[in-house]
Amino acid sequence: MNRHIALIALLSVSAFASLGSAQVQRVWLTHQSADPSKVVVHWTTVSPTESVVRFGRDSHYAAEVRTACERTLHQVEIEVPENDAVYHYSVGAGNDWSKDATFKSCPTDEFRIAVVANWHSKADLSALMADDVHLLTTGGDNISSIWQTCGEGKPDCTAAYEALIDRYPELFRSTPFMPVLGNHDREIRPRGDRPPPEPVYDVDATAFRRFFALPGDEWKWTFEIPDFGIKLIALDFNHISDQGTTWQTCHPIDRDSEQFKWYGEVMNALNSKFVLTLYNERNSTMRSQAGGGWNELFRRGSACITGFGHFGERAEADGFPMFNTSLSGRGAKYPDPKSLVLHNVNNYLLITARKGSDKLVIELKGLDGKVLDRSEIAAIK
Secondary structure, eight states, rough: HHHHHHHHHHHHHHHHHHHSSSEEEEEEEEOSSSSSSEEEEEEEEEEEEEEEEEESSSSTTTEEEEEEEEEEEEEEEOOOOOOEEEEEEEETTTTTTTEEEEEEOSSEEEEEEEEEEOOOSOOOOOOHTOOOSSSESSSSSOSOOHHHHHOTTOOTTOHHHHHHHHHSHHHHHOOOOOOOOGGGGOOOHHHHHSOOSSSSSSSOOHHHHOOOOOOOSSSEEEEGGGGTTEEEEEESSSGGGTSSSOOOOOOOSSSSSSHHHHHHHHOOOOOOOEEEESSSHHHHHHHHHGGGGHHHHHHSSSSSEEOSSEEEEEEETEEEEEEOOOOEEEEEEEOOOEEEEEOOOOEEEEEEETTTEEEEEEEEEETTSSSSEEEEOOOOO
16 A cells, blocks of 8 residues: 555544544635635535534534535535634534534734645644644645655645645644645646656646635635734745746746736735735745846735745845745755845744734744744834
Protein backbone atom coordinates (compact mmCIF):
# COMPACT_ATOMS: atom_id res chain seq x y z
CA MET A 1 0.00 0.00 0.00
CA ASN A 2 1.28 3.50 -0.87
CA ARG A 3 2.55 5.09 2.36
CA HIS A 4 0.57 8.29 1.73
CA ILE A 5 -2.65 6.32 1.22
CA ALA A 6 -1.90 4.26 4.33
CA LEU A 7 -1.41 7.45 6.35
CA ILE A 8 -4.75 8.84 5.12
CA ALA A 9 -6.49 5.58 6.05
CA LEU A 10 -4.99 5.67 9.54
CA LEU A 11 -5.92 9.32 10.04
CA SER A 12 -9.46 8.68 8.80
CA VAL A 13 -9.96 5.91 11.37
CA SER A 14 -8.80 8.33 14.08
CA ALA A 15 -11.13 11.05 12.74
CA PHE A 16 -14.13 8.69 12.86
CA ALA A 17 -13.43 7.98 16.52
CA SER A 18 -13.08 11.65 17.45
CA LEU A 19 -16.19 12.66 15.49
CA GLY A 20 -18.34 9.94 17.02
CA SER A 21 -20.03 9.09 13.72
CA ALA A 22 -19.99 6.05 11.46
CA GLN A 23 -20.71 8.26 8.46
CA VAL A 24 -18.97 11.63 8.99
CA GLN A 25 -15.23 11.48 8.25
CA ARG A 26 -13.92 15.01 8.90
CA VAL A 27 -15.22 18.53 9.57
CA TRP A 28 -13.70 21.95 8.81
CA LEU A 29 -14.79 25.59 8.66
CA THR A 30 -14.25 28.46 6.20
CA HIS A 31 -15.79 31.78 5.22
CA GLN A 32 -17.30 32.03 1.74
CA SER A 33 -19.01 35.41 2.13
CA ALA A 34 -16.89 38.47 2.87
CA ASP A 35 -18.68 38.63 6.22
CA PRO A 36 -17.44 37.09 9.50
CA SER A 37 -21.02 36.46 10.70
CA LYS A 38 -21.42 33.77 8.03
CA VAL A 39 -19.51 30.51 8.41
CA VAL A 40 -19.31 27.59 6.00
CA VAL A 41 -19.35 24.17 7.65
CA HIS A 42 -17.68 21.47 5.53
CA TRP A 43 -17.59 17.74 6.04
CA THR A 44 -17.17 14.51 4.14
CA THR A 45 -19.17 11.31 4.47
CA VAL A 46 -18.48 7.70 3.57
CA SER A 47 -21.54 7.52 1.30
CA PRO A 48 -23.77 10.21 -0.23
CA THR A 49 -26.23 11.83 2.20
CA GLU A 50 -28.15 15.06 2.41
CA SER A 51 -26.35 17.94 4.15
CA VAL A 52 -27.65 19.08 7.54
CA VAL A 53 -26.06 21.39 10.12
CA ARG A 54 -27.69 21.82 13.52
CA PHE A 55 -26.32 24.74 15.54
CA GLY A 56 -26.99 27.21 18.34
CA ARG A 57 -25.65 28.75 21.54
CA ASP A 58 -25.72 25.35 23.25
CA SER A 59 -25.91 21.69 22.27
CA HIS A 60 -29.71 21.81 22.09
CA TYR A 61 -29.23 23.40 18.63
CA ALA A 62 -31.99 25.95 18.14
CA ALA A 63 -31.34 26.27 14.38
CA GLU A 64 -30.87 23.97 11.41
CA VAL A 65 -29.81 24.40 7.78
CA ARG A 66 -30.54 21.56 5.38
CA THR A 67 -29.61 20.83 1.75
CA ALA A 68 -31.53 17.92 0.25
CA CYS A 69 -29.09 17.02 -2.55
CA GLU A 70 -27.11 13.92 -1.58
CA ARG A 71 -23.30 14.08 -1.78
CA THR A 72 -20.10 13.03 0.01
CA LEU A 73 -18.46 16.48 0.10
CA HIS A 74 -20.72 18.83 2.05
CA GLN A 75 -20.66 22.65 2.30
CA VAL A 76 -23.36 24.51 4.21
CA GLU A 77 -23.27 28.20 5.13
CA ILE A 78 -24.81 29.21 8.44
CA GLU A 79 -25.39 32.65 9.97
CA VAL A 80 -24.12 33.44 13.48
CA PRO A 81 -25.14 37.08 14.07
CA GLU A 82 -24.37 37.25 17.79
CA ASN A 83 -20.87 38.59 18.47
CA ASP A 84 -18.51 37.44 21.21
CA ALA A 85 -20.28 34.11 21.56
CA VAL A 86 -19.49 30.40 21.41
CA TYR A 87 -21.65 28.46 18.96
CA HIS A 88 -22.23 24.72 19.13
CA TYR A 89 -22.90 22.60 16.05
CA SER A 90 -23.24 19.06 14.73
CA VAL A 91 -23.39 17.74 11.17
CA GLY A 92 -24.96 14.64 9.67
CA ALA A 93 -28.23 13.25 8.46
CA GLY A 94 -30.87 10.77 9.60
CA ASN A 95 -29.75 9.10 12.83
CA ASP A 96 -26.03 9.62 12.26
CA TRP A 97 -24.50 12.82 13.71
CA SER A 98 -21.06 14.07 14.61
CA LYS A 99 -20.21 14.91 18.18
CA ASP A 100 -20.89 18.43 19.44
CA ALA A 101 -18.24 20.91 18.30
CA THR A 102 -17.83 24.64 18.94
CA PHE A 103 -16.40 27.76 17.35
CA LYS A 104 -16.17 31.43 18.35
CA SER A 105 -18.16 34.16 16.63
CA CYS A 106 -16.64 37.56 15.89
CA PRO A 107 -15.36 39.10 19.16
CA THR A 108 -16.05 42.60 20.45
CA ASP A 109 -12.68 43.61 21.94
CA GLU A 110 -9.79 41.77 20.26
CA PHE A 111 -9.47 39.84 16.99
CA ARG A 112 -6.59 37.40 16.47
CA ILE A 113 -5.42 35.94 13.15
CA ALA A 114 -2.70 33.32 12.67
CA VAL A 115 -0.81 33.02 9.37
CA VAL A 116 1.09 29.85 8.48
CA ALA A 117 2.82 28.53 5.34
CA ASN A 118 4.80 25.55 4.00
CA TRP A 119 2.63 22.97 5.72
CA HIS A 120 4.62 19.95 4.53
CA SER A 121 4.59 17.95 7.77
CA LYS A 122 2.62 17.55 10.96
CA ALA A 123 4.04 20.55 12.78
CA ASP A 124 3.28 20.88 16.48
CA LEU A 125 0.74 23.71 16.60
CA SER A 126 0.19 23.71 20.37
CA ALA A 127 1.45 27.30 20.69
CA LEU A 128 -0.79 28.52 17.86
CA MET A 129 -3.82 26.80 19.38
CA ALA A 130 -2.99 28.37 22.75
CA ASP A 131 -3.25 31.78 21.05
CA ASP A 132 -6.96 30.96 20.60
CA VAL A 133 -7.23 32.68 17.22
CA HIS A 134 -10.48 33.63 15.50
CA LEU A 135 -9.16 33.01 11.98
CA LEU A 136 -6.40 30.91 10.41
CA THR A 137 -4.99 31.88 7.02
CA THR A 138 -1.85 31.07 5.08
CA GLY A 139 0.96 32.21 2.79
CA GLY A 140 0.44 29.17 0.55
CA ASP A 141 1.82 25.63 0.19
CA ASN A 142 -0.77 24.02 2.45
CA ILE A 143 0.14 20.50 1.20
CA SER A 144 3.26 18.85 -0.24
CA SER A 145 1.59 18.05 -3.58
CA ILE A 146 -1.50 16.46 -5.07
CA TRP A 147 0.26 13.75 -7.09
CA GLN A 148 2.10 12.14 -4.17
CA THR A 149 -1.23 11.24 -2.58
CA CYS A 150 -3.52 10.89 -5.58
CA GLY A 151 -1.27 9.71 -8.38
CA GLU A 152 -0.21 11.78 -11.38
CA GLY A 153 -2.52 13.94 -13.49
CA LYS A 154 -5.55 14.10 -11.17
CA PRO A 155 -6.36 17.79 -10.67
CA ASP A 156 -9.71 17.20 -8.94
CA CYS A 157 -8.40 14.79 -6.27
CA THR A 158 -8.81 16.26 -2.77
CA ALA A 159 -7.17 13.46 -0.75
CA ALA A 160 -4.13 15.57 0.21
CA TYR A 161 -6.42 18.25 1.66
CA GLU A 162 -8.40 15.60 3.49
CA ALA A 163 -5.15 14.41 5.09
CA LEU A 164 -4.36 17.98 6.18
CA ILE A 165 -7.69 18.28 7.98
CA ASP A 166 -7.20 14.87 9.58
CA ARG A 167 -3.88 15.95 11.12
CA TYR A 168 -5.51 18.69 13.19
CA PRO A 169 -9.20 17.77 13.61
CA GLU A 170 -9.83 19.99 16.64
CA LEU A 171 -8.18 23.05 15.08
CA PHE A 172 -10.12 22.87 11.83
CA ARG A 173 -13.54 22.17 13.34
CA SER A 174 -13.17 25.11 15.77
CA THR A 175 -11.38 27.77 13.67
CA PRO A 176 -12.39 29.11 10.23
CA PHE A 177 -9.59 28.41 7.76
CA MET A 178 -8.93 30.63 4.72
CA PRO A 179 -5.92 29.32 2.79
CA VAL A 180 -3.95 31.04 0.03
CA LEU A 181 -2.56 29.15 -2.95
CA GLY A 182 1.04 28.06 -3.39
CA ASN A 183 2.64 26.00 -6.15
CA HIS A 184 2.49 22.76 -4.12
CA ASP A 185 -1.26 23.18 -3.71
CA ARG A 186 -1.81 22.38 -7.41
CA GLU A 187 1.17 20.14 -8.25
CA ILE A 188 -0.38 17.24 -10.17
CA ARG A 189 2.85 15.76 -11.59
CA PRO A 190 6.50 15.61 -10.45
CA ARG A 191 8.31 18.80 -11.43
CA GLY A 192 11.48 17.19 -12.77
CA ASP A 193 14.63 18.96 -14.03
CA ARG A 194 13.09 20.56 -17.11
CA PRO A 195 9.54 21.44 -18.26
CA PRO A 196 7.84 18.21 -19.47
CA PRO A 197 5.32 17.90 -22.34
CA GLU A 198 2.31 18.02 -19.99
CA PRO A 199 1.54 20.71 -17.38
CA VAL A 200 2.99 19.98 -13.96
CA TYR A 201 0.58 22.28 -12.12
CA ASP A 202 -3.16 22.76 -12.34
CA VAL A 203 -3.31 26.54 -12.69
CA ASP A 204 -7.07 26.47 -12.08
CA ALA A 205 -6.45 24.84 -8.66
CA THR A 206 -9.42 22.52 -9.16
CA ALA A 207 -8.97 20.41 -6.01
CA PHE A 208 -8.27 23.43 -3.79
CA ARG A 209 -11.37 25.29 -5.02
CA ARG A 210 -13.52 22.18 -4.77
CA PHE A 211 -12.48 21.50 -1.19
CA PHE A 212 -12.55 25.01 0.30
CA ALA A 213 -15.51 27.38 0.00
CA LEU A 214 -13.83 30.81 -0.15
CA PRO A 215 -14.98 34.24 -1.32
CA GLY A 216 -14.93 35.35 -4.95
CA ASP A 217 -12.96 33.23 -7.40
CA GLU A 218 -11.34 31.33 -4.50
CA TRP A 219 -7.91 31.42 -6.17
CA LYS A 220 -8.03 35.13 -5.31
CA TRP A 221 -10.31 36.57 -2.66
CA THR A 222 -10.96 39.35 -0.16
CA PHE A 223 -12.34 39.09 3.35
CA GLU A 224 -13.22 41.85 5.81
CA ILE A 225 -13.60 42.08 9.57
CA PRO A 226 -15.44 45.44 9.67
CA ASP A 227 -15.58 45.79 13.45
CA PHE A 228 -11.78 45.88 13.52
CA GLY A 229 -11.16 47.65 10.21
CA ILE A 230 -9.28 44.71 8.67
CA LYS A 231 -9.28 43.59 5.03
CA LEU A 232 -7.41 40.47 3.91
CA ILE A 233 -6.57 40.04 0.22
CA ALA A 234 -5.34 36.76 -1.26
CA LEU A 235 -3.39 36.81 -4.53
CA ASP A 236 -2.10 33.99 -6.73
CA PHE A 237 1.69 34.40 -7.02
CA ASN A 238 4.14 31.49 -7.08
CA HIS A 239 7.05 30.49 -9.32
CA ILE A 240 6.30 33.49 -11.53
CA SER A 241 9.48 32.94 -13.57
CA ASP A 242 7.83 29.80 -15.01
CA GLN A 243 4.97 31.69 -16.68
CA GLY A 244 4.40 30.46 -20.25
CA THR A 245 5.93 26.99 -19.72
CA THR A 246 4.52 23.66 -18.58
CA TRP A 247 5.90 24.61 -15.15
CA GLN A 248 3.49 27.53 -14.92
CA THR A 249 1.81 27.43 -11.52
CA CYS A 250 -0.25 30.58 -11.11
CA HIS A 251 -2.58 32.87 -13.01
CA PRO A 252 -0.99 35.64 -15.11
CA ILE A 253 0.34 38.71 -13.27
CA ASP A 254 1.17 41.23 -16.02
CA ARG A 255 -0.47 44.66 -16.12
CA ASP A 256 -3.13 43.44 -18.55
CA SER A 257 -3.99 40.37 -16.49
CA GLU A 258 -7.32 39.85 -14.78
CA GLN A 259 -5.51 39.56 -11.46
CA PHE A 260 -3.64 42.88 -11.72
CA LYS A 261 -6.75 44.78 -12.78
CA TRP A 262 -8.84 43.19 -10.02
CA TYR A 263 -6.28 44.02 -7.34
CA GLY A 264 -6.11 47.59 -8.61
CA GLU A 265 -9.88 47.93 -8.30
CA VAL A 266 -9.79 46.53 -4.76
CA MET A 267 -6.98 48.85 -3.68
CA ASN A 268 -8.62 51.89 -5.28
CA ALA A 269 -11.80 51.29 -3.28
CA LEU A 270 -10.22 50.80 0.15
CA ASN A 271 -12.12 51.91 3.24
CA SER A 272 -10.37 49.74 5.85
CA LYS A 273 -7.79 50.81 8.43
CA PHE A 274 -5.60 47.75 7.93
CA VAL A 275 -5.10 45.94 4.61
CA LEU A 276 -2.99 42.77 4.50
CA THR A 277 -2.07 41.17 1.17
CA LEU A 278 -1.16 37.47 1.19
CA TYR A 279 0.59 35.41 -1.49
CA ASN A 280 3.32 32.80 -2.08
CA GLU A 281 6.16 34.51 -3.95
CA ARG A 282 9.33 36.25 -2.83
CA ASN A 283 8.53 39.77 -1.64
CA SER A 284 11.54 41.42 -3.29
CA THR A 285 10.69 39.71 -6.60
CA MET A 286 7.12 40.98 -6.54
CA ARG A 287 8.18 44.57 -5.91
CA SER A 288 9.69 44.76 -9.39
CA GLN A 289 6.87 43.08 -11.33
CA ALA A 290 4.67 44.88 -13.88
CA GLY A 291 7.21 47.70 -13.97
CA GLY A 292 6.78 48.25 -10.25
CA GLY A 293 3.00 48.33 -10.63
CA TRP A 294 2.38 45.61 -8.07
CA ASN A 295 4.56 47.39 -5.52
CA GLU A 296 2.68 50.63 -6.08
CA LEU A 297 -0.58 48.84 -5.30
CA PHE A 298 0.88 46.96 -2.31
CA ARG A 299 1.89 50.23 -0.69
CA ARG A 300 -1.70 51.47 -0.59
CA GLY A 301 -2.26 48.78 2.02
CA SER A 302 -0.63 48.03 5.37
CA ALA A 303 1.68 45.04 4.79
CA CYS A 304 2.38 42.01 2.59
CA ILE A 305 2.78 38.44 3.88
CA THR A 306 4.24 35.51 1.97
CA GLY A 307 5.20 31.90 2.63
CA PHE A 308 7.84 31.82 -0.10
CA GLY A 309 10.92 30.87 1.92
CA HIS A 310 11.55 28.38 4.72
CA PHE A 311 12.41 31.01 7.32
CA GLY A 312 10.84 33.85 9.29
CA GLU A 313 11.47 37.42 8.19
CA ARG A 314 10.41 41.03 8.50
CA ALA A 315 11.64 43.42 5.83
CA GLU A 316 10.84 47.08 5.25
CA ALA A 317 11.03 48.41 1.71
CA ASP A 318 11.08 52.19 2.03
CA GLY A 319 9.17 51.87 5.28
CA PHE A 320 6.60 49.36 3.97
CA PRO A 321 6.54 46.09 6.00
CA MET A 322 6.77 42.73 4.25
CA PHE A 323 6.81 39.41 6.11
CA ASN A 324 7.78 35.82 5.34
CA THR A 325 6.58 32.92 7.49
CA SER A 326 7.02 29.15 7.39
CA LEU A 327 6.01 26.23 9.59
CA SER A 328 9.01 24.49 8.04
CA GLY A 329 11.40 27.29 8.88
CA ARG A 330 14.80 25.60 8.90
CA GLY A 331 15.55 25.75 5.18
CA ALA A 332 17.99 27.79 3.11
CA LYS A 333 17.62 31.52 3.75
CA TYR A 334 17.04 33.93 0.87
CA PRO A 335 16.88 37.23 2.74
CA ASP A 336 15.11 40.21 1.28
CA PRO A 337 17.64 42.99 0.49
CA LYS A 338 15.55 45.10 2.87
CA SER A 339 15.48 42.45 5.63
CA LEU A 340 15.50 43.68 9.24
CA VAL A 341 14.68 40.44 11.08
CA LEU A 342 15.60 36.94 9.90
CA HIS A 343 15.09 33.68 11.84
CA ASN A 344 15.88 30.14 10.72
CA VAL A 345 13.28 28.44 12.96
CA ASN A 346 9.81 26.96 12.44
CA ASN A 347 7.42 29.87 12.84
CA TYR A 348 4.05 31.53 12.27
CA LEU A 349 2.60 35.03 12.44
CA LEU A 350 0.10 36.19 15.04
CA ILE A 351 -1.85 39.32 14.10
CA THR A 352 -3.80 41.11 16.83
CA ALA A 353 -6.29 43.96 16.41
CA ARG A 354 -8.05 45.74 19.25
CA LYS A 355 -11.39 47.48 18.81
CA GLY A 356 -10.92 51.21 18.20
CA SER A 357 -7.11 50.99 18.03
CA ASP A 358 -5.09 52.64 15.27
CA LYS A 359 -2.34 50.03 15.62
CA LEU A 360 -2.21 46.46 14.36
CA VAL A 361 0.29 44.19 16.13
CA ILE A 362 2.14 41.54 14.10
CA GLU A 363 4.28 39.03 15.98
CA LEU A 364 6.61 36.49 14.42
CA LYS A 365 6.49 33.50 16.77
CA GLY A 366 8.36 30.22 17.02
CA LEU A 367 6.37 27.03 17.36
CA ASP A 368 7.49 26.98 21.00
CA GLY A 369 5.42 30.14 21.51
CA LYS A 370 8.45 32.45 21.81
CA VAL A 371 7.99 35.90 20.25
CA LEU A 372 10.85 36.38 17.77
CA ASP A 373 9.79 39.82 16.55
CA ARG A 374 7.00 42.28 17.31
CA SER A 375 5.97 45.22 15.16
CA GLU A 376 3.09 47.69 15.11
CA ILE A 377 1.39 48.71 11.89
CA ALA A 378 -0.28 52.12 11.82
CA ALA A 379 -3.77 52.53 10.39
CA ILE A 380 -4.06 53.78 6.81
CA LYS A 381 -4.82 57.50 6.71
